[in-house]
Amino acid sequence: ETGVTQTPRHLVMGMTNKKSLKCEQHLGHNAMYWYKQSAKKPLELMFVYNFKEQTENNSVPSRFSPECPNSSHLFLHLHTLQPEDSALYLCASSPRTDPYEQYFGPGTRLTVT
Amino acid sequence: LAKTTQPISMDSYEGQEVNITCSHNNIATNDYITWYQQFPSQGPRFIIQGYKTKVTNEVASLFIPADRKSSTLSLPRVSLSDTAVYYCLVGDLNTGFQKLVFGTGTRLLVSP
Numbered sequence: 001e002t003g004v005t006q007t008p009r010h011l012v013m014g015m016t017n018k019k020s021l022k023c024e025q026h027l028g029h030n031a032m033y034w035y036k037q038s039a040k041k042p043l044e045l046m047f048v049y050n051f052k053e054q055t056e057n058n059s060v061p062s063r064f065s066p067e068c069p070n071s072s073h074l075f076l077h078l079h080t081l082q083p084e085d086s087a088l089y090l091c092a093s094s095p096r097t098d099p100y101e102q103y104f105g106p107g108t109r110l111t112v113t
Numbered sequence: 114l115a116k117t118t119q120p121i122s123m124d125s126y127e128g129q130e131v132n133i134t135c136s137h138n139n140i141a142t143n144d145y146i147t148w149y150q151q152f153p154s155q156g157p158r159f160i161i162q163g164y165k166t167k168v169t170n171e172v173a174s175l176f177i178p179a180d181r182k183s184s185t186l187s188l189p190r191v192s193l194s195d196t197a198v199y200y201c202l203v204g205d206l207n208t209g210f211q212k213l214v215f216g217t218g219t220r221l222l223v224s225p
Contacts, residue, residue: 004156033213035156043157043215090156098206099213100147104156 003027006091006105014113015081021108023074023091029103030096032074034066037107038087049074050096081112117201122220131188133219135201138182143205146177146184149215151198157215160199161186188221196223 004025013019025032034046048056049068063085065077074091088109092102118136125131137146145164149157161168163175163184174187188195198218 042217045213048213088154092156098162100145100202100204100206101159101162102149102157102213103159107154107156109154 003103004091004093004105006089006108008108009106010109010111012111012113013078013081015083017081018077018079020078021076021089021091021110023076023105025072025074025091025093025103025105027093027103029093030071031094031099032068032071033092033094033102034074034076035090035092035104036087037090043090047076048099078110081110083112086110086112117203117216119199119201119216119219121217122222124222124224125191126224127192128190131191131195131221131223133186133188133199133201133221134183135186135203136183137201137203140181140203141205143207144181144203145206146175146181147202147204148173148175148186149200149202151200151218157200191221191223193223193225195221197221 007022030051032049036044036046045058046060047066052068052071063080067075088107090107091105094102147162148160150160151157161170161173161175163177165177168175176185198220200215200218
């Protein structure tokens with residue numbers, strides 16, 4: 001399925017680097033999400049955008065900075081990350097009318113060294 | 114926020130029907146029930162959603178009793194490729210943005 005794409009699929013970065021994750025959805029949805037999934041842990045909702053407006057920030061450290069320029073694109077800017085930030089980062093989108101019907105991208109496997 | 118409880122794991126064999134039950138005793142009037150499937154190192158996949166009685170699609174069926182305090186995801190004739198983690202989510206579609214919690218899910222293992 002190519003409804004939600006994410007790039008890059010894999011990323012290795014040092015703690016002093018700055019990088020960005022990109023997500024694009026082709027489903028005509030108005031809501032987009034960033035999740036973090038660490039090994040052996042449940043998905044953690046990080047950010048929610050509804051019609052390009054950020055509606056949720058679940059106590060995420062400021063070293064993660066989201067950007068939503070339009071309802072089809074979502075970025076996650078990363079800087080000065082820690083090794084414990086290594087995880088699978090997943091992007092999802094949904095219709096505004098049903099936040100529970102989400103479609104996920106393949107994820108970016110991030111390793112912080 | 115309706116808390117959900119699912120079995121941690123289940124085992125089955127190819128060709129069998131699998132029923133995974135989710136308890137949500139304090140489900141609210143406006144809450145819907147949604148199920149997802151997740152394979153390792155992939156994002157979850159939306160399977161099915163319902164409010165009451167029975168919903169069926171090409172992948173699964175969702176049974177919801179009249180009191181709505183539980184729901185059962187039914188997978189007919191499972192195959193090895195159905196080995197995955199299955200999540201039950203309960204929430205109000207109008208306010209769900211603030212309450213999306215996937216939990217630990219049910220790990221289904223299908224054996225030959």
